[in-house]
Amino acid sequence: MDTRTELPFEIRDYLRLDRMPHFLCPGCGHGIALRALLNAVHELGIDRDDLAVVSGIGCSGRLSAYIDANTVHATHGRPLAFATGLKLARPDLHVVVITGDGDCLAIGGNHLIHACRRNLDLTCLMLNNEVYGMTGGQASPTTAAARYTTTTPLGNHEPVFDACKLAEGAGASFVGREVTLQAPALKNLIREAIAHPGFAFVEVMSDCTEIYGRKNELGSSPEMVLRQKHDVRPESYGNAVERPFRPGPWRTGVLAKNERAEFGAAYRAHCRAHHGGGPGDV
Amino acid sequence: MNAVVRPRNLQGNRACALAAIEAGCRFYGGYPITPSSEIAECMAAELPRVDGVFVQMEDEIASMGAVVGASIGGVKAMTATSGPGFSLKQENLGYAAAAEVPCVIVNVMRGGPSTGLPTRPAQGDVMQARWGTHGDHPVIVLTPASVMEIHAETRRAFELAERYRVPVVLLYDEVLGHLVETVAAPADAGASATRRFASGPADAYQPYRPGADGIPDMARPGDGYRTHTTGLIHDEDGFPTQAPARVGAVMARLLGKLDAHRDAIERAECVDCGDAEVVVVAYGITARAAARAVAEARARGIRAGLFRPITLWPFAERAFAAATRGARRIVVAELNAGQLALEIERLAGRERVGRLNRLDGEPLAPAAVLAAIADAAGATGER
Ligand SMILES: Cc1ncc(C[n+]2csc(CCOP(=O)(O)OP(=O)(O)O)c2C)c(N)n1
Ligand code: SF4
Ligand SMILES: [Mg+2]
Numbered sequence: 001m002d003t004r005t006e007l008p009f010e011i012r013d014y015l016r017l018d019r020m021p022h023f024l025c026p027g028c029g030h031g032i033a034l035r036a037l038l039n040a041v042h043e044l045g046i047d048r049d050d051l052a053v054v055s056g057i058g059c060s061g062r063l064s065a066y067i068d069a070n071t072v073h074a075t076h077g078r079p080l081a082f083a084t085g086l087k088l089a090r091p092d093l094h095v096v097v098i099t100g101d102g103d104c105l106a107i108g109g110n111h112l113i114h115a116c117r118r119n120l121d122l123t124c125l126m127l128n129n130e131v132y133g134m135t136g137g138q139a140s141p142t143t144a145a146a147r148y149t150t151t152t153p154l155g156n157h158e159p160v161f162d163a164c165k166l167a168e169g170a171g172a173s174f175v176g177r178e179v180t181l182q183a184p185a186l187k188n189l190i191r192e193a194i195a196h197p198g199f200a201f202v203e204v205m206s207d208c209t210e211i212y213g214r215k216n217e218l219g220s221s222p223e224m225v226l227r228q229k230h231d232v233r234p235e236s237y238g239n240a241v242e243r244p245f246r247p248g249p250w251r252t253g254v255l256a257k258n259e260r261a262e263f264g265a266a267y268r269a270h271c272r273a274h275h276g277g278g279p280g281d282v
Numbered sequence: 283m284n285a286v287v288r289p290r291n292l293q294g295n296r297a298c299a300l301a302a303i304e305a306g307c308r309f310y311g312g313y314p315i316t317p318s319s320e321i322a323e324c325m326a327a328e329l330p331r332v333d334g335v336f337v338q339m340e341d342e343i344a345s346m347g348a349v350v351g352a353s354i355g356g357v358k359a360m361t362a363t364s365g366p367g368f369s370l371k372q373e374n375l376g377y378a379a380a381a382e383v384p385c386v387i388v389n390v391m392r393g394g395p396s397t398g399l400p401t402r403p404a405q406g407d408v409m410q411a412r413w414g415t416h417g418d419h420p421v422i423v424l425t426p427a428s429v430m431e432i433h434a435e436t437r438r439a440f441e442l443a444e445r446y447r448v449p450v451v452l453l454y455d456e457v458l459g460h461l462v463e464t465v466a467a468p469a470d471a472g473a474s475a476t477r478r479f480a481s482g483p484a485d486a487y488q489p490y491r492p493g494a495d496g497i498p499d500m501a502r503p504g505d506g507y508r509t510h511t512t513g514l515i516h517d518e519d520g521f522p523t524q525a526p527a528r529v530g531a532v533m534a535r536l537l538g539k540l541d542a543h544r545d546a547i548e549r550a551e552c553v554d555c556g557d558a559e560v561v562v563v564a565y566g567i568t569a570r571a572a573a574r575a576v577a578e579a580r581a582r583g584i585r586a587g588l589f590r591p592i593t594l595w596p597f598a599e600r601a602f603a604a605a606t607r608g609a610r611r612i613v614v615a616e617l618n619a620g621q622l623a624l625e626i627e628r629l630a631g632r633e634r635v636g637r638l639n640r641l642d643g644e645p646l647a648p649a650a651v652l653a654a655i656a657d658a659a660g661a662t663g664e665r
Binding site (some may be wrong): 016019048049054068069071072073074075078081085087089090093110111113114267270271274275 | 308309311330331333335337339340341343344345346347348349350351352353354355356357359373374377503504505506507508509510511512513514521522
């Protein structure tokens with residue numbers, strides 16, 4: 001048993017310190033998301049030995065390597081597929097997926113909708129920085145209207161995905177969104193998501209300061225984070241934001257939650273009901 | 283313990299699924315495709331009986347990903363497909379090769395390219411099975427030629443995958459997949475090789491430090507090792523490296539790790555090769571026609587022989603050299619435009635090698651192989 005869970009949260013306890021310094025750019029929002037995740041894991045008292053973190057490919061995908069747990073850096077877009085196999089084979093593990101907006105919504109979109117539909121007990125953190133950070137700043141399915149990226153030199157003309165609506169529509173039994181500006185709220189949301197039995201989708205509004213921020217003259221990283229105030233409409237604050245710069249008021253907080261049957265447990269119960277005698281019983 | 287042989291009449295695909303379970307497979311992730319679907323159907327029915335998990339994923343990319351994930355979890359895992367799905371699995375198959383995650387991939391071949399001839403047999407994936415994923419990588423490919431052998435080679439596939447931490451492809455065609463034959467093998471001979479899990483102190487453990495046999499022990503999540511698994515080129519500690527000296531060393535071990543074990547991996551059958559003037563090289567369903575053709579050629583006084591690779595890759599070079607030492611002509615018979623022929627030409631020299639190919643969705647008949655043998659024998663100037 002991991003006794004450190006009784007002590008106050010100390011991020012170093014959950015990091016592979018020999019992997020430091022990390023590779024994130026100064027001010028990158030992904031680091032705040034990582035801290036929130038580890039803090040949530042701490043508060044839940046999850047033993048690092050029983051935690052598996054599966055990530056995709058991207059700046060977001062690189063985070064798994066820094067976490068002192070069982071970590072898998074999968075292929076681009078496929079961390080949910082890897083995690084589905086891992087969790088079904090090993091229901092005893094807590095399995096958290098870290099993915100990016102490109103990883104999760106573009107190349108991995110099909111896996112997302114089916115993970116939502118199945119409702120296997122996974123926690124999926126999608127770090128949405130509106131861009132392909134890792135590959136040098138190309139447009140993603142969440143790049144906001146008129147934003148400049150290396151593949152939208154005239155400004156983005158493609159419509160934007162609302163990942164939370166997608167996840168809810170596809171059947172995820174827990175859906176939430178939070179901005180990195182609200183780090184404690186983000187931690188609490190992730191904590192609730194991990195504790196939720198079923199597929200939990202959390203969209204983290206992150207910032208790619210170095211590539212996206214610069215190209216769009218969004219200011220320093222603190223300025224970018226403070227801007228998030230204008231992006232969102234927290235569920236508990238009503239509709240107070242005047243001028244959202246992202247296209248549409250992004251609702252934050254827990255956006256959907258239900259107690260739909262968890263896939264793994266339901267599958268096992270279903271099998272037992274038919275083959276009650278266990279192995280070898282025909 | 284239980285040596286009772288219980289003969290069963292089984293369809294090839296069903297024999298494959300049952301053998302997998304007997305070998306200890308407890309996870310199947312799949313996506314339906316003719317002519318492989320019976321494997322998924324059998325797994326869906328049988329795995330729940332042994333507390334295993336069957337999941338039909340949203341596509342072949344996902345099924346291969348799920349298989350890799352389950353295997354990282356410490357559970358023997360398998361998927362099955364045919365040509366189009368095999369193409370989709372390639373990226374994650376390469377991940378398994380790079381991260382050394384044991385898994386078994388069955389490809390019941392149909393005609394291609396593209397949607398091709400979904401219900402007709404072919405052997406067009408010989409090269410895809412070897413080189414389908416990008417980059418240099420180790421892989422083992424097995425090609426059984428009967429239902430009984432599908433059963434045996436499926437079990438061996440798990441054995442090899444777990445022992446050498448490598449993806450193993452089981453390659454056979456539509457005819458064998460749907461053929462019903464008798465399988466006489468102990469149904470409960472006990473699971474094959476279990477994985478060599480890491481043991482000992484966690485702080486001394488290096489996930490990719492090879493053991494005496496060149497293969498590293500694999501950590502099981504939950505056992506306290508907290509390792510990192512990645513498809514990036516990684517050092518012995520499991521973390522990415524780009525240092526040329528390390529990358530060179532790591533790749534050399536990865537690509538060479540099967541070399542020391544080729545005797546255990548390679549399997550081939552030689553029929554009448556000792557004095558053969560003409561040796562037919564054939565595998566899978568084609569080898570059955572070839573065996574009959576060789577027998578008939580012998581009856582007509584032609585000194586013919588058959589070399590049948592059961593392990594297709596790595597190719598059984600030494601057994602092949604021995605089998606064809608005295609042969610003046612070699613005929614490679616296959617249901618493609620000449621894929622294994624390329625390897626045979628490389629080994630035996632182009633002058634010695636002839637090709638017999640069929641691409642119209644029908645298997646090669648013994649008469650066609652016999653004619654090719656007679657031709658080749660004529661070319662040797664002997665009768
Ligand atoms: C199959 C495949 N296609 C493309 C790539 C190149 N690639 C790497 S990361 C990435 C996008 C990452 O964007 P996102 O998921 O938003 O992550 P971020 O870097 O922004 O955190 C792409 C396209 C790849 N690695 N694999
Ligand atoms: S490129 Fe963007 S997303 Fe990637 S580490 Fe830098 S700031 Fe973060
Ligand atoms: Mg991104």
